[in-house]
Amino acid sequence: MSDAFGPRGGGPRGGPARRDPKDVKQLETHPAELRRIGALFLPFRGRLAVVVVLIVASSAIALATPFLIRRLIDEAIPAQDVRLLLLLVGAMLAVAVVGSVLGVFQTWLSTTVGQRVMHRLRTDVFTHLQRQSLDFFTRTRGGEVQSRLTHDIGGMQSVVTTAATSIASNLTTVVGTAVAMGALSWRLSLLSVVVLPPAIWLTRKVALMRRAVTTRRQRALADLHGQVEESLSISGVLLAKTMGAGPALSQRFARGSADLLDLEVRAELAGRWRMATMHVVFSAIPALIYLMAGLPATSGGMTIGTLVAFVALQGTLFRPLMGLLDVGVQVTSSLALFSRVFEYLDLSVAIDDPAQPVDLDPGRTRGAVRLDGVGFTYPGGDRPALAGIDLDVPAGTSLALVGATGSGKSTLASLVARLHDPTAGAVRIDGVDLRDLRLESVARTVGIVSQETYLLHATIRENLRYARPGASDEEIEQAARTAQVHDLIASLPDGYDTVVGARGHRFSGGEKQRIAIARTLLRDPRVLVLDEATSALDTRTEREVQAALDVVSAGRTTITIAHRLSTVRGADLIAVLDRGQVVELGDHDTLAAAGGRYAALLAAGGEAAAGDRTAADRTLTTA
Incomplete structure (x- = not known):
C-alpha cells in the first residue's frame, strides 16, 4: 500500500487538504490544459498502462493476507493441520515477495517515465529561454528562472512518481479493502463507517495547526537562505567589508536564526501532537472493533480469525482514505507546477532565426x-x-x-549584435x-x-x-x-x-x-x-x-x-x-x-x- 503525499507536502503527513492560494492564482492566470499534459506522457502510454496494472495487481494481492490469516487462526492452528499451516504460511510469504517485486518494478517504470518527461521539459525550457531577448532577463529575477528549471520541474517528478501512482494505489486499496471488510463482517464494516469520519476530521484538524506553523517555518528558512546567499557571496562579502556592514549583518542573521529556532520547536511540537492524535485514532478504532466483536448482541458468532483479519484490513484503510480526500490539493498543486513551466514555454521569441535564412559565408564575409x-x-x-x-x-x-x-x-551597438x-x-x-x-x-x-x-x-x-x-x-x-x-x-x-x-x-x-x-x-x-x-x-x-x-x-x-x-x-x-x-x-x-x-x-x-x-x-x- 502506498501513502498519498502531494508534491508540496499535502496529505496526512505534510498538512491538511487545503489548496494553496498561489497555486489557484497561477492556474487562473495561465491554465494548464490536461490535453497538453497528457501529450507529454503519450509516448509512454504503454509503460503507464503496465504501471496501472502493477498497482492494481499489488493492491489486490495484498488483500489476500487477511483471508490467509483468518484460515490460519480458525483452521490450521486449532486443528494442528501442519500441511495447511505450511501452505498458508508459504502463501503469506509469497504474497509479501510478489507484492514487493511488483512494487519495485512499478517504481522503476514510473520513475523512468517521469524522469524522461522531466528531461524533455528541462531541455525544452532551457533551450527556449536561451532564445529569449535581453528584455526578459532584465525584468525577471535570476532566482525565479532557476526555481522553475529545478524546483518546479523536480516537483513535477513527484507528481508522476508519487502523486499519480499513489492516487491509483489508494483508490484500488480503498475499494478492495472496503469490499473485503464487507465480505468478512458487515456488522464491523458498519462500525468503521461510523467511526472513520470523526477520526479523519480530528486528524485533519491537528494537521491544519501543523501546516500553519510549517508554512511560517518554511518562510523563515527561505529568508535565512536568502541572507546567506546575499551576504556570503564574493560580491556580498566585498560589499559588507567596504561598507563596514559585518556587525549589522550578523545581528540580522542572529534575529532570523532565533525566529527559526522558535518556529522549529513549535513545528516539532505540532508534529508530535499530530502523531499523538494518529496514535489515539489507530488505537481507538481497533479497541471499538474488539468491543463490538465481544458483545453477544453484536458479535454475530464471529470467529477469532475473522476478527483479526478484519482489524488488519481496517488498519490499511485509514491512510489511503485520507490520501484520496487530498486528491483536490494534489491535482491543484500538480497543475500549478505544469502551469509555471508551460508559462515559460509559451513565451514568445522576439528575436529568432528567420524562416528562410540567408547564408553568409564566413570565409567571404567582409564586415561592412x-x-x-x-x-x-x-x-x-x-x-x-x-x-x-x-x-x-x-x-x-x-x-x-x-x-x-x-x-x-x-543601444545602437546592441542592434549591430542583434541583441x-x-x-x-x-x-x-x-x-x-x-x-x-x-x-x-x-x-x-x-x-x-x-x-x-x-x-x-x-x-x-x-x-x-x-x-x-x-x-x-x-x-x-x-x-x-x-x-x-x-x-x-x-x-x-x-x-x-x-x-x-x-x-x-x-x-x-x-x-x-x-x-x-x-x-x-x-x-x-x-x-x-x-x-x-x-x-x-x-x-x-x-x-x-x-x-x-x-x-x-x-x-x-x-x-x-x-x-x-x-x-x-x-x-x-x-x-x-x-x-x-x-x-x-x-x-x-x-x-x-x-x-x-x-x-x-x-x-x-x-x-x-x-x-x-x-x-x-x-x-x-x-x-
Missing part, C-alpha cells in the same frame, strides 16, 4: 556595416531610444560613438539585413567586448573555449597572445588550467578584460564592437588593454563606444549621439575644428579619467 533609418524603442518605453540613424561603416574601417549617458550609444531588433529601419552586414541571418551567423560575424566582463567559475582554458568549443590548445594560446595576456597566464602555477574564481575575482579588471578579448578573438569576428571596454580601468591598465585592442582591431570593422576621447581619436569616423540621434559625424580633426558638441567635449576635459565623465556629459547635454 550599414544602418538605414534605424529607430528603436524599448518595450514599455515612452520615447524612442534611437531615431533616424543612418551610418555607413565600410569593411575594415572604424566607427566611434560618443555622447552623453543615455544618448543611445550602447535587439530595430523597431524601424534595418541594420545590414555586407548588404544583408541581420533579421535575415541565422543568430549563429550573427554571433560568428559580430564580436562584443564590453565594460562588464563575465568569466565563468572555471579554468582559463574553459573560459576561452566557451567561445568555440572545438578550438585547439594552440588556437587558444594564439588568441591569448594576440590579446597580450598569454605571458600572464603562462606565469601562473597552473597556467591555462588556473580556475578564475567566482566572476573572475581572482584577476584584476585589466586582466579579465584581456581574457575576454582573447575569448572573443577565438570566434574571429569580422565586426568588433567595443562597448566602453576600457572605461572602468585605470590609466595604466587602460593603455595595456587599448594596446591589445589596437592589435585585435587591425583589419576588422570596429565600432567603439567610449567616454575617453583618447581611445577614439584615430577612428575613421566619429558619430556624436544625443537623445537617440546623430548630431555630428566626421573624423576627429573635422569635428574638433567644427566647434560643435564634439569640440565642447574636448574643451570640457573629455580625455580625463572616467571619474570626470559627469562634467563631460553635462557639457554634451547643454552644448
